[in-house]
Amino acid sequence: MRIEFRNLDKCYGSVRANDKISLTLQSGTIQGLLGENGAGKTTLMKILSGYTRADGGEVLLDGTAVTFASPAQAIAHGIGMLHQDPMDVPALSVLDNFMLGAGRGLAQQRKRSAAQLTELSRQFGFALDPDATAGSLSVGERQQLELVRLLALGVQVVVLDEPTTGISEPQKLLLFAALRKLAEQGLTVIFVSHKLAEVEALCSRAVVLRTGRVVGEVQAPFSSDQLVMMMFGQCFSRGGRPAAPLGDEVLQLDDIAVHTHQLSVEHISLGVRAGEVIGLAGLEGSGQRLLMQACAGIRRVGSGRITLAGQDMTHEPYHRYLQERVAFVPAARLEEGMIAGLQIREHVALAKGNGHLFVRWDEAEAGARRLIDEFRVVGQPTTRVQELSGGNQQRTLLGLLPEHLRLLLLEHPTRGLDVESSRWIWQRLLARRADGTAILFTSTDLDELVDHSDRIVVFSGGAMSRPVSAADVTCEQLGYLIGGRHA
Amino acid sequence: MKARSPALQVLLGVAPILLTLVAATAILLVAGANPLAAFGQIISGAFESPRKLADVAMAMVPLLLCAAGMLVTFAAGLWNIGVEGQVVAGALATTWVALRLNAPAAVLLPLTVLAGMAGGALWGLLIGLIRTKGKVNEIFAGLGLNYVSMALTNYLIFGPWKPPDGATMSGTDPFPRAAWMPVIGTSRASLPAILLAVAGIVVIWWLLRDSQWGLRLKAVGQNENAAYRLGIRTSREIVLAFMVCGMLAGLAGSLQTTAVYRRLIPSISGGYGYMAQLVVLLSGLRAQAVPLVVLFFAAIQVGSPRLELRMYLDSSLGGVLQAGTVLFFLLVRGLRQRLSKE
Ligand SMILES: Nc1ncnc2c1ncn2[C@@H]1O[C@H](COP(=O)(O)OP(=O)(O)OP(=O)(O)O)[C@@H](O)[C@H]1O
């Protein structure tokens, strides 16, 4: 299906998220959609897939103008969108989720749907268990589920909004193979991403947005420099990583074990020194998250000992960890990190204003302005956090971190950030080492792990490898380690 | 989002009341009554004389206090169905003090007020603990405790606190004079009660808007999990919210006994706790709007018995008006949200 945008406009208050966008996307291709944080990519895709309406302009499908009042209508016209955060119903089974939106769910249809699910999964090499609950799947699997669900509904256009953040390398390759297959079958695939390498590997054409406008359209083969130039108006050199002296041991884990219904993490021993950065690699759901939560005091450990700067913290409550200046930045930004419905300045007031009876709104406002300036957030002090673009939410979250931390735990710290922002955020994070902050972070991006860690540990099936020095390991070797093989 | 025209805003604002009036008119026409006359009766029944005005003011007192309390629990995202029981608990604690203690009014009255607040707060604490420690939804906890409070009242009236010449449905003996809230002249309006109610709503409005506590409550209400991660002790805030609400509801119950009935009667809460839920919903959880809505509810409450006396209509039409407005308000709000989503 050929998609044309003509003069699309969309404003949020004073922000022009989309500014007279005109574009034509041919069918049977994989189109890349690039742009820095807040460029308007998600907005454009949400208009296309019926999640919001444009203020002006039109969308044409194979030459006929359409407007959608809901995602369901867009799907009926053959347009489906995969959101960055999966939008399934966690409590329902995979099969139930698969059947959602497919109309009546009669018993006989159930059988047919089950067969269809198996067939589609087989076609793309997905291993989806129809009876598992969606909540027990990894992000990558939930994405696979969402994709086959849309395909079963007969969509002709698949929009993927930053689909590769938070999924593992093998899952990514599987997804790319599936997308190529779909393009061969004549579907239109729109791929929104910040990762140039992925766009280069996958897309036949790329469109670059900046401040709501189309600033470039290029055909493969791409040149990274050219894309970066279009996205930011300048090129960046990949700065080296300044060394920082290591201090005393800050965190000491002695034979930690954490158990959940799905996974047991056992025999974790690790010492982390002040100013040290440790990368936690591994497939999603291999135990990194559990360990991070244990170190943050959010999850009880089954056995073993956690020592922070010489104090036994094993059975201390969460707020004691906060007092000891431990901070945790979770991957699920709007579920665990920030409070949807509250403004940026209210977050600032909550984060900084403890001990006072009354909120000092002028201070909160000033603090929010400082955060916005310093972290280059596109927003106002009174912007509610759910109205920020994905990358701007991440910046805000990082901007809210207290100063002078002892231990900083980060899940996917640059998730959803564009190249330039990631570079800049890491600069800020690494600057905290001078303060003696130790950093533990998880990532699925091998470059990120190798570039920023002092040491890397690899998780697989709940077991943690011995730490390897990041200086001695290449991305390829790391990839093998994560796959459970030795280099 | 396009800015909607002010005219549309105003229209959406008054639409619930208009819709309710239309619906009520239809009901009255079906019942064969003159709608205009009926509405006129309600209005004159509420406002025609100083005496009626005093009744309206006194009906506003418990509504304002309960609504102020519920603003707190709603801010924390809690459905405090248990207000009714908290009102009763306040009344019981007050009665205990009033019947037990022998003291001059200057001592006894403040004590009754404090006892009422403490009783309500205790009831709130109970609901809060059941919710946070027992992980029981606050709706069930509150509802269950409402029945307990009713049973407790009846037990006390027909047991330990029964009048010497035998228990009746009319309640305990009147309190000693020292436990009567003073009234203005010969009217039924009690100035201290009215002032306490006004103070209650104003303080809550202010705290919710400007205090760190109010902000924490809001955070808990929007996302308990994330609020916890940000370092807010969510369980403590939830229990505290129930207690503050209970304190205000308990004060309402206390004033019902010392300023209105001057004794404990079996249905001391008079359903004000439930009605306050409607008030808060209709005010859109905004403290500024509460007094106006309370006035509306109290006027209907005081005015609608007239329907029965003068027009032989059932006075429950008043309840229909109250509930109908809330229903239409919620419908219009849903419509509004749909409109503003685009
Ligand atoms: N619901 C909303 N309310 C208010 N402003 C919004 C809303 N959604 C998006 N915006 C604003 O519109 C602009 C474009 O946002 P959009 O989400 O399209 O960016 P994006 O290109 O997807 O960025 P990112 O890479 O960070 O996800 C941003 O400045 C954002 O703050």
Ligand SMILES: [Mg+2]
């Ligand atoms: Mg986006």
